[in-house]
Amino acid sequence: MEAKELVANGSNREKKMKRKEILEKKKAIDEIIKAASSSHRDHLDSFQPFRHYNRNGLSVYLESGRGDKLSSPLKQHIQNLLKVNMEEMYGSEWRKEEKVKRREMVAPEARYIFVHEAPNENANHISTMVEKEMSFSNSIDNRGPIVGFVQFRFTIEEEIPVLYVYELQLEPHVQGKGLGKFLMQLIELIARKNRMGAVVLTVQKANLLALTFYMSKLGYSISSISPSRIDPLIGLEKNYEILCKAFDNEAKAIL
Ligand SMILES: CC(C)(COP(=O)(O)OP(=O)(O)OC[C@H]1O[C@@H](n2cnc3c(N)ncnc32)[C@H](O)[C@@H]1OP(=O)(O)O)[C@@H](O)C(=O)NCCC(=O)NCCS
Numbered sequence: 001m002e003a004k005e006l007v008a009n010g011s012n013r014e015k016k017m018k019r020k021e022i023l024e025k026k027k028a029i030d031e032i033i034k035a036a037s038s039s040h041r042d043h044l045d046s047f048q049p050f051r052h053y054n055r056n057g058l059s060v061y062l063e064s065g066r067g068d069k070l071s072s073p074l075k076q077h078i079q080n081l082l083k084v085n086m087e088e089m090y091g092s093e094w095r096k097e098e099k100v101k102r103r104e105m106v107a108p109e110a111r112y113i114f115v116h117e118a119p120n121e122n123a124n125h126i127s128t129m130v131e132k133e134m135s136f137s138n139s140i141d142n143r144g145p146i147v148g149f150v151q152f153r154f155t156i157e158e159e160i161p162v163l164y165v166y167e168l169q170l171e172p173h174v175q176g177k178g179l180g181k182f183l184m185q186l187i188e189l190i191a192r193k194n195r196m197g198a199v200v201l202t203v204q205k206a207n208l209l210a211l212t213f214y215m216s217k218l219g220y221s222i223s224s225i226s227p228s229r230i231d232p233l234i235g236l237e238k239n240y241e242i243l244c245k246a247f248d249n250e251a252k253a254i255l
Contacts, residue, residue: 105151
């Protein structure tokens, strides 16, 4: 065999190996996402102490849910809370955004953590803002009313398995009492436990309080996949930033 041919064979083998490595890595990531998203999983089971939050005058408990298992009143409740919290933030774009959020809400991949007010709180229960607006008692299935939720998915960004927080929404009367921070701590534990490389989320630039909450209080930073980091000009056109907290070196380098 000639030297040239030997070199060519060698580099073909290398390419083949590389391709095999890439395919194996992709397969491993798909398996991680599949395992994390398994329908039998209740992510709260691994974090029992997080099922209840009794601080700062709040007494709430958490429950898991899925996008394809939401009852009609619950869907309505989510939509109302989103409207109360986000309509002003989106301004004229709200109508379009609301449609997107409605689709995301019921996606089979969507996972939820619902925050219920503890039932004994209901004795002299004063209607929450969303309830008032909906004028129906939100004691869905006789549980305490829902006063907030996190919606998230296990997904892939730049070949890194990530937990993507689609929504974190608390009713105004339970905000500022440490609950948001508590929920994000839980989300990070769920992400790590399920071998995600990072938690990723999108925040409206106009939502300065949320930006401060994530960046100054919880240590999130603007991701290199955020439009403003990819190209400052594109960044100017977009009204959101993508934030992330990466756990391992690969995710830190890429996201
Ligand atoms: C943003 C949100 C999730 C934060 O949750 P929260 O329970 O209100 O926040 P916490 O009480 O856990 O606050 C955590 C820290 O952030 C600070 N913080 C939170 N909200 C704040 C606010 N409105 N103004 C000033 N500081 C605030 C707190 O002072 C606290 O700091 P500390 O740890 O030093 O005491 C919640 O306010 C919310 O649902 N807002 C409306 C919807 C929204 O904007 N969601 C985010 C979309 S991406």
